[in-house]
Amino acid sequence: MVMGVGNPWRGDDGIGPAVAAALRDRPGPGGPSGPVDVVDLDGEAARLVDAWDGADLAVVVDAVRTGAPPGALHRLDADSMRAAATASSHALGVQHAVALARALDRLPRRLVLVGVEGADFGHGTHLSDPVAAAVEPATRLVAEVVAEAVDAAPRP
Numbered sequence: 001m002v003m004g005v006g007n008p009w010r011g012d013d014g015i016g017p018a019v020a021a022a023l024r025d026r027p028g029p030g031g032p033s034g035p036v037d038v039v040d041l042d043g044e045a046a047r048l049v050d051a052w053d054g055a056d057l058a059v060v061v062d063a064v065r066t067g068a069p070p071g072a073l074h075r076l077d078a079d080s081m082r083a084a085a086t087a088s089s090h091a092l093g094v095q096h097a098v099a100l101a102r103a104l105d106r107l108p109r110r111l112v113l114v115g116v117e118g119a120d121f122g123h124g125t126h127l128s129d130p131v132a133a134a135v136e137p138a139t140r141l142v143a144e145v146v147a148e149a150v151d152a153a154p155r156p
Contacts, residue, residue, distance in 0.1 A: 012118030071130030
C-alpha cells in the first residue's frame, strides 16, 4: 500500500497526493494494473492506522520539515522515525500515527516514510519549484521501495 498524505490546497503539503497520482499513471506495481493500492489521505493519525492495518508494506509519502533544503528526500522506516527530528506538516503527523499503531499492535510488517522537504504551506494548489521538481524523484523512490518488496515476497 502507498499512501499519499497531504492537502493539495495547502501548497507543498500536496506532495503526497502528487506522488500518488504520478504512481497511478505509470506502469509497475503501483500503476494501473499493479498489485499495490495507492490512496490519498489527509494525515489524520487514526485514518493512517486504519489504512495500513494488515498491510505487509505501507509506504507513506508526506511533506516534512527538518531544516533540509526544500525538495530534499528523506527515507525512514518505522524504527528510525522514533529518533528522527522530522516534523510533519500535519498537527499530528506520521510519527504520531506510528506511535499509536505501535501501541495498538497495528503497525504493518514494514513501514517506510518517503518525506519531501517542504517550503511553502500557504493556501493554493501550487507546489513550490523545488518541491515540484522532487515529484519525479520521490515517485521513483517509492516505486523502488515497492519493487524491492514485490521482488522479496515469497512465491507460491
